[in-house]
Amino acid sequence: xxxxxxxxxxxxxxxxxxxxxxxxxxxxVGLGAGMLPxxxxxxGSSADPLRVxxxxxxxxxxxxxxxxxxxxxxxxxxxxxPVRRRLSFARTYRFALLGYLPAGFLDACTSYxxxxxxxxxxxxxxxxxxxxVGPLFSLTLAAALLAGVLRSRATPARLGLALAALxxxxxxxxxxxxxxxxxxxxxxxxxxxxxxAVKPTIGNLVLWRATYAVDGVAxxxxxxxxxxxxxxxxxGESSPLLDAERDVAAPPGTRARRDLARxxxxxxxxxxRAPPRSPSRRRRAAARAPTTGAPPGTAARRGARARRxxxxxxxxxxxxxxxxxxxxxxxxxxxxxxxxxxxxxxxxAAARDEVASRTGSDARPRSTxxxxxxxxxxxxxxxx
Numbered sequence: 001x002x003x004x005x006x007x008x009x010x011x012x013x014x015x016x017x018x019x020x021x022x023x024x025x026x027x028x029v030g031l032g033a034g035m036l037p038x039x040x041x042x043x044g045s046s047a048d049p050l051r052v053x054x055x056x057x058x059x060x061x062x063x064x065x066x067x068x069x070x071x072x073x074x075x076x077x078x079x080x081x082p083v084r085r086r087l088s089f090a091r092t093y094r095f096a097l098l099g100y101l102p103a104g105f106l107d108a109c110t111s112y113x114x115x116x117x118x119x120x121x122x123x124x125x126x127x128x129x130x131x132x133v134g135p136l137f138s139l140t141l142a143a144a145l146l147a148g149v150l151r152s153r154a155t156p157a158r159l160g161l162a163l164a165a166l167x168x169x170x171x172x173x174x175x176x177x178x179x180x181x182x183x184x185x186x187x188x189x190x191x192x193x194x195x196x197a198v199k200p201t202i203g204n205l206v207l208w209r210a211t212y213a214v215d216g217v218a219x220x221x222x223x224x225x226x227x228x229x230x231x232x233x234x235x236g237e238s239s240p241l242l243d244a245e246r247d248v249a250a251p252p253g254t255r256a257r258r259d260l261a262r263x264x265x266x267x268x269x270x271x272x273r274a275p276p277r278s279p280s281r282r283r284r285a286a287a288r289a290p291t292t293g294a295p296p297g298t299a300a301r302r303g304a305r306a307r308r309x310x311x312x313x314x315x316x317x318x319x320x321x322x323x324x325x326x327x328x329x330x331x332x333x334x335x336x337x338x339x340x341x342x343x344x345x346x347x348x349a350a351a352r353d354e355v356a357s358r359t360g361s362d363a364r365p366r367s368t369x370x371x372x373x374x375x376x377x378x379x380x381x382x383x384x
Contacts, residue, residue, distance in 0.1 A: 002138075004035075008031070010031060010100065011026075011099060011145050012145050013102055014099045018095065029092055029096050032073055033077070036076075039060065050262050058118065059115065061115060062114075062117065071093065073096040074089065109127050109171070110130055111132065111199035112132055113126030128175055128198060128199045131201065133202050140163050144157050177225035177231070178210065179210075181210075182221065185210070191212070193214060195269065195270070217239070220236040222234030222236060241271065
């Protein structure tokens with residue numbers, strides 16, 4: 001999940017185990033330790049956009065790394081004067097360990113997954129029972145943590161953790177129901193899925209996305225298992241999966257083919273050609289091209305003005321970076337500043353565009369282009 005939720009969960013776990021005198025400092029130590037695993041996002045390389053995606057949620061989230069990560073967090077947090085004066089090294093390490101530990105498990109509950117068993121296994125563990133961004137989950141932890149800090153008690157944190165655990169249980173039940181409905185829908189089409197993934201959509205456990213592959217074709221549908229009402233299905237689109245031998249011009253063994261293999265592994269093999277752009281979209285893209293200093297796949301913040309670079313001026317070197325022109329006349333020109341979520345999408349788009357430029361194909365994970373255009377269909381309509 002997002003780094004803030006990691007910090008809130010780490011703070012709540014540390015606070016829930018602290019004595020009344022240590023409640024506030026335990027929350028502070030747990031907050032810092034809980035956010036530290038996501039520092040792996042700094043290991044990316046501008047020369048290889050896929051690297052940051054591969055290394056995110058890697059060894060820093062593994063269970064074997066937890067004691068080491070907690071030690072690093074302890075050393076960093078001992079710089080804070082109140083922590084150094086009022087907590088011993090052993091107590092600081094205990095709170096840091098409790099704050100660092102939940103990070104890997106929380107990310108394993110999402111659809112992105114994490115290398116929980118590294119170095120014994122490189123497989124990503126993804127239980128897909130909660131969205132990568134869950135406002136209700138985060139707000140529950142934040143409210144409990146704030147109440148504990150204000151009252152100097154651990155009881156609110158324990159209550160918040162119980163409610164958070166209950167939401168994960170609800171997500172597990174919803175995932176099982178959505179998975180059963182997805183298989184039922186596939187069977188109604190005469191399909192036996194070779195690969196099937198069911199994931200919650202952003203911010204809720206009500207609408208789920210089902211993607212499965214049969215005979216080289218990917219199918220995407222929306223599923224609403226229903227909490228109290230009737231379950232609904234939203235038939236979506238289908239698209240042929242990308243075949244490197246058929247669709248890629250680059251010969252085997254080249255860097256382009258290796259990058260495509262890496263990209264496909266990150267997408268669990270569910271990679272399809274992007275639908276062709278409409279003429280109006282191509283015209284808009286062509287109109288923006290001369291005035292943007294950003295590389296392919298980047299997008300400026302809405303409402304920001306992009307300056308036209310001088311002739312021969314270098315383009316922006318990274319997504320959302322403050323790329324400066326080497327020309328003295330344009331030394332103050334900066335690329336538009338992007339929000340964190342926009343930078344993440346920017347890095348992902350840059351990785352996709354790099355693969356496309358090297359392979360001669362517009363490839364993307366099937367899940368990023370899912371659209372549920374069909375009307376809602378009651379489950380009884382397909383099961384009957």
